[in-house]
Amino acid sequence: MAEQARPHGAFDAPSDAHDPIRAGYVLRLGDDSLILGQRLSEWCGHAPSVEVDLSLSNLALDLVGQATLLLGAAGDADTLAFKRDVLDFRNCLLVEQPNGDFARTMVRQLLFSTWQHLLYQRLAVGTDEQLAGIAAKAVKEVAYHRELAGEWVVRLGDGTEESARRTADGLDWCWRFVPELFEVDAELEEACRCGLAVDPRSFEEEYRASIAAVLQEAKMAQPADQRPILGGRRGHHSEHLGHLLAIMQYLPRTYPDAKW
Amino acid sequence: MYTTDLTKQPGKPDNVKPIGPAEDSALVAAFEARVAADEFIEPKDWMPEAYRRTLVRQISQHAHSEIVGMLPEGNWITRAPSLRRKAILLAKVQDEAGHGLYLYCAAETLGTSREEMIEALHSGKAKYSTIFNYPTLTWADIAAIGWLVDGAAIMNQVPLQRTSYGPYARAMVRICKEESFHQRQGYEAMMELANGTPEQKRMAQDAFNRWWWPSLMMFGPPDENSPNTAQSLRWRIKRETNDELRQKFVDITVPQAEYLGLTVPDPDLKWNEDKGGYDFGEIDWDEFYAVVRGEGPVARERMTARREAWESNAWVREAAAAHEAKRRERVAA
Numbered sequence A: 001m002a003e004q005a006r007p008h009g010a011f012d013a014p015s016d017a018h019d020p021i022r023a024g025y026v027l028r029l030g031d032d033s034l035i036l037g038q039r040l041s042e043w044c045g046h047a048p049s050v051e052v053d054l055s056l057s058n059l060a061l062d063l064v065g066q067a068t069l070l071l072g073a074a075g076d077a078d079t080l081a082f083k084r085d086v087l088d089f090r091n092c093l094l095v096e097q098p099n100g101d102f103a104r105t106m107v108r109q110l111l112f113s114t115w116q117h118l119l120y121q122r123l124a125v126g127t128d129e130q131l132a133g134i135a136a137k138a139v140k141e142v143a144y145h146r147e148l149a150g151e152w153v154v155r156l157g158d159g160t161e162e163s164a165r166r167t168a169d170g171l172d173w174c175w176r177f178v179p180e181l182f183e184v185d186a187e188l189e190e191a192c193r194c195g196l197a198v199d200p201r202s203f204e205e206e207y208r209a210s211i212a213a214v215l216q217e218a219k220m221a222q223p224a225d226q227r228p229i230l231g232g233r234r235g236h237h238s239e240h241l242g243h244l245l246a247i248m249q250y251l252p253r254t255y256p257d258a259k260w
Numbered sequence B: 001m002y003t004t005d006l007t008k009q010p011g012k013p014d015n016v017k018p019i020g021p022a023e024d025s026a027l028v029a030a031f032e033a034r035v036a037a038d039e040f041i042e043p044k045d046w047m048p049e050a051y052r053r054t055l056v057r058q059i060s061q062h063a064h065s066e067i068v069g070m071l072p073e074g075n076w077i078t079r080a081p082s083l084r085r086k087a088i089l090l091a092k093v094q095d096e097a098g099h100g101l102y103l104y105c106a107a108e109t110l111g112t113s114r115e116e117m118i119e120a121l122h123s124g125k126a127k128y129s130t131i132f133n134y135p136t137l138t139w140a141d142i143a144a145i146g147w148l149v150d151g152a153a154i155m156n157q158v159p160l161q162r163t164s165y166g167p168y169a170r171a172m173v174r175i176c177k178e179e180s181f182h183q184r185q186g187y188e189a190m191m192e193l194a195n196g197t198p199e200q201k202r203m204a205q206d207a208f209n210r211w212w213w214p215s216l217m218m219f220g221p222p223d224e225n226s227p228n229t230a231q232s233l234r235w236r237i238k239r240e241t242n243d244e245l246r247q248k249f250v251d252i253t254v255p256q257a258e259y260l261g262l263t264v265p266d267p268d269l270k271w272n273e274d275k276g277g278y279d280f281g282e283i284d285w286d287e288f289y290a291v292v293r294g295e296g297p298v299a300r301e302r303m304t305a306r307r308e309a310w311e312s313n314a315w316v317r318e319a320a321a322a323h324e325a326k327r328r329e330r331v332a333a
């Protein structure tokens, strides 16, 4: 991938030098959006109603758009999306979880979008100009994702017996992946130190309170802590990601010389 | 698009009955005069029962086509070859869902509920466009659908912007804008393939070969076997006949294919100077009627997917209704 001179922010090294800390951080954010966008697009044409189909594809479209900008800030967006293998993906494990039923999809969305919203609010006023610009645009989209997912979790949690059971199952499935969202490893710590990244622990309390409020409105029990599953940020993913990539990347990999 | 009349057999006008004696002839005369003067008929206006029935059938068929049409293209969203193509395709399929929604709403103004219409689709009673019973085998099929299927849709729908029923005409105005956008994007995607690697060129020609004839079938049976055309023209539900529209489509599309360097899969295709249009080969009407009967190559897959999406998610719709009821009760309390 050619290191193009891109408009970097104040804290970056000169644009002709590689900045692995920045690229790594932006990649985490871009991969989160890309993989969740890919997951949501699997629903297309199969949702519970035309209206839900519209909202899910709307979410997927926003996320793919974010991924395009974020991966573009880390290198060539298409090369990064279609030519990396599992070990080089930096997304959190939550977003690669299979859709399951609609309840699990909505719980996953709530858990991720709430985190993404709190993070992007902060990044939008951050010091890296390019990242702040992307976050400022995305934060409005993400606010809507958070709201939509929250409304559905409330509806399903406080709907019928069946929907309540399915929503509890969805929460049970996803809850183990929440601690990873607040994990600060050496790489993230470095990115925080240079003022590029936001330390997620700074909004963990707000996050937990927000999720608890939605669950309460949904008349759902607060989930018990589960043993955290970690590894996504280091390229150690679930078995599911390889299959997702096999589908997503098949054309550019089969026809490496083709342009589309 | 997808508004052509899909009666089960040619020559049997089982859908549009002549205006019955029960209907007040003065009302009928006034209605017909308004239609002849190109006035829009609105939901609260008096209309002949047969007009209402024809419209419900046509609009709901159109709506179902938009929704079923999401499946062949949805099949490629997860495999779109670049982020840009993925976003374009997602946005396109989202537009089609929106079209389905406006059209269901337009049909509901005629007194048939969306549930009834969906039930009719799932039971096989209602039809949808034959074109969506063909599979999307390669990425080039997505380009071909945009170019040809959306292209045929525009041809069909532009005249419907002046159809006599107001809500339908207005839905069409909005839909047509988006369909022409889809058509341009499809053509552009096809151009990339036609100018691409040998493998991409092969994909492009193969997709064109498979989609050409089904696209021509989208305009419906030939005029001599289109029993309801005369009545629909008289009521200005339709503004041009199937064959007229089909001819227009061929005349516009053949030069586009030539520009791409693709070969039209029709040995009988040739320019006719006298009529100022192309002569083209005989359409396989047996295949067309078989597909209308539900025997298309992936008809079962399409209907199974729709039914499964509807039935396996029934609990979601029930939960939403139950929640809404609880909420209202709480507000009332």
Ligand SMILES: [Fe+2]
Pocket: B001, B002, B066, B099, B153, B175, B179
């Ligand atoms: Fe259409």
Ligand SMILES: [Fe+2]
Pocket: B066, B095, B096, B099, B175, B179
């Ligand atoms: Fe459409």
Ligand SMILES: [Fe+2]
Pocket: B096, B150, B178, B179, B182
């Ligand atoms: Fe379209």
